[in-house]
Amino acid sequence: MTTEKRRAPAGAAVLRGEITSAIRAAVMQELAEVGYGRLSIEAVARRAGVSKTAIYRRWRSKLDLVLDMVSAAAGRNLPLLDTGSLLGDLEILLHVMARALRHRLASQIIPDLLAEAARNPQIAEKLQAALDDYQQAVGRILIGRAVERGELSPDTDRRAAVDLIVGPVYWRMAISRAPLDVEEVPRLASAIVAALRVACLGPVRDEVEV
Amino acid sequence: MTTEKRRAPAGAAVLRGEITSAIRAAVMQELAEVGYGRLSIEAVARRAGVSKTAIYRRWRSKLDLVLDMVSAAAGRNLPLLDTGSLLGDLEILLHVMARALRHRLASQIIPDLLAEAARNPQIAEKLQAALDDYQQAVGRILIGRAVERGELSPDTDRRAAVDLIVGPVYWRMAISRAPLDVEEVPRLASAIVAALRVACLGPVRDEVEV
DNA sequence: CAACGACGGTACGGTTGCGTCCCGACGTGT
DNA sequence: ACACGTCGGGACGCAACCGTACCGTCGTTG
Structure with missing residues (x-):
C-alpha cells in the first residue's frame, strides 16, 4: 500500500x-x-x-484513549499461587483484591468505568472481556484446584462461585467504601468456603420441586 | 422576615x-x-x-435536582416480611433486590451515582445515608430476627453479614450484568446462610493465633 | 553536513451547555 | 370583572471543549 x-x-x-x-x-x-x-x-x-x-x-x-488504557491495565493477569487449600487460596485472592481496591485511583476508576460500560457498547465489550478473563481465571484456578483436591463438588457452578467470592469484597470496598481490615480476611474467607460448599450443587437442574 | x-x-x-x-x-x-x-x-x-x-x-x-431525586427514591424503605426462618427471609430479600436491579433504569443509575459519590461529597453524603439506612435495615431485621430465633450467634458482625448478603447479587446483576434466574435464588440463599453461620464469630477478637 | 519529516505547541471556528433576564399568558381571590 | 403575580418559553452572554490546521523545532539518516 x-x-x-x-x-x-x-x-x-x-x-x-x-x-x-x-x-x-x-x-x-x-x-x-x-x-x-x-x-x-x-x-x-x-x-x-x-x-x-x-x-x-x-x-x-x-474513547480510543480509554479503551487502550483498559486493555493495558487488564492485560496483566493475576498469578494465583497454590497454597494447597481452598481456604488459603481464597485468603490470598481476597488480599490481592483488597490491596488493589485500597488504591484511590483504582477504587474510583473501576466503578466509574463499570457504570459507563452500562451505556457504552465499546467500553462494555473491552471491560466485559477483561472481566470474563478475570472471572474465568478465578473460577478455573481457585475452583478448579479445589475440585481436584476434592474440596468442592465437580459440578460447582463457576459463575455463582465467583459471585460469592468477589461480590462481598467489591461491595465492601468499592460501594460501601468501608475499610476492610486485614484481620477480617480470614473470617471472610472461611465464610465464603462454607458458602461454596453449599453452592456446589452445580447448575440448577430440573429436579427442583414445586 | x-x-x-x-x-x-x-x-x-x-x-x-x-x-x-x-x-x-x-x-x-x-x-x-x-x-x-x-x-x-x-x-x-x-x-x-x-x-x-x-x-x-x-x-x-x-446537583440539587439529583440530590432531591435520590432522597425521594431512598425514602421508601423496604418492608421485609417475616417468613419465620433466616433462609426464607433471605430469599425474599434476594428476590426484591433482583427485581429492582432487573430494571434498566435502576441498574444503570445506581452504579453511576455510586461511582459519582466517590468524588462528589454531597452525593456521597446523601447516598451513604441511604445506603446506611438500607444496610442497617437489612442487618437489624434479617440478622436481628435470625439471632432472636437462635439461628445466628448474637455477636454476628452486622457489616460483614450485609456484605455477604448484598455483595453477590449486586456483583452479578450490576457489575457482571448477567441475569439471575429465579431458580438460582434458593441455592444462593442457602449458600449465604452457610456463610453467615461461619461468619457469626462476631467482631474479630484478639484470640487470633499466629 | 544537509535535508528530511514527524514532532510539540499555538490559534482557530464551531458546538454545547450554563445560568439569567424579559416577555406574554393565565387562573384565582377580591 | 379586574388586578395580581407567578407561570412557561425564548433569547442572550459567557465559558469550556472538540478536532484541525499551521508553524517552527530537532535528531537521525544518507
Missing part, C-alpha cells in the same frame, strides 16, 4: 515515550477525579503538561 | 405537578442514558418538553 521508499521515521520524528507516559498518568488522575463522562482531552493535556496534538497523534479519540 | 401581607400564590401562579413529574421522569431517563457526569439541564428540559426555566424554578442546580 504505502510506498516502501519512505525511510523509517527517525531523530526528533519519533514519539517520545516520556510524553506518552505523562499522558497515561494524567488520564488516570483525570479519570479518577471527574470520571469518564467528563473526561476532557484538554484537561488531560493540561495536567500532563503536554499539547492536545500530542494526544491526538497517539489516539484517535477519547 | 417576609411581609405577611402578600397573599398566597394562586391561579396560574402555582407549580404544575404534571410538569414536575415530567421533569423527574426525564431526569431518570437522562441519568440512565448519559450518567450524572454528562447530565445537562438542557437535555432534561428537551426530553421533558419543558423550558429550562421550569427546572430552575424548582431546583437551584443540577
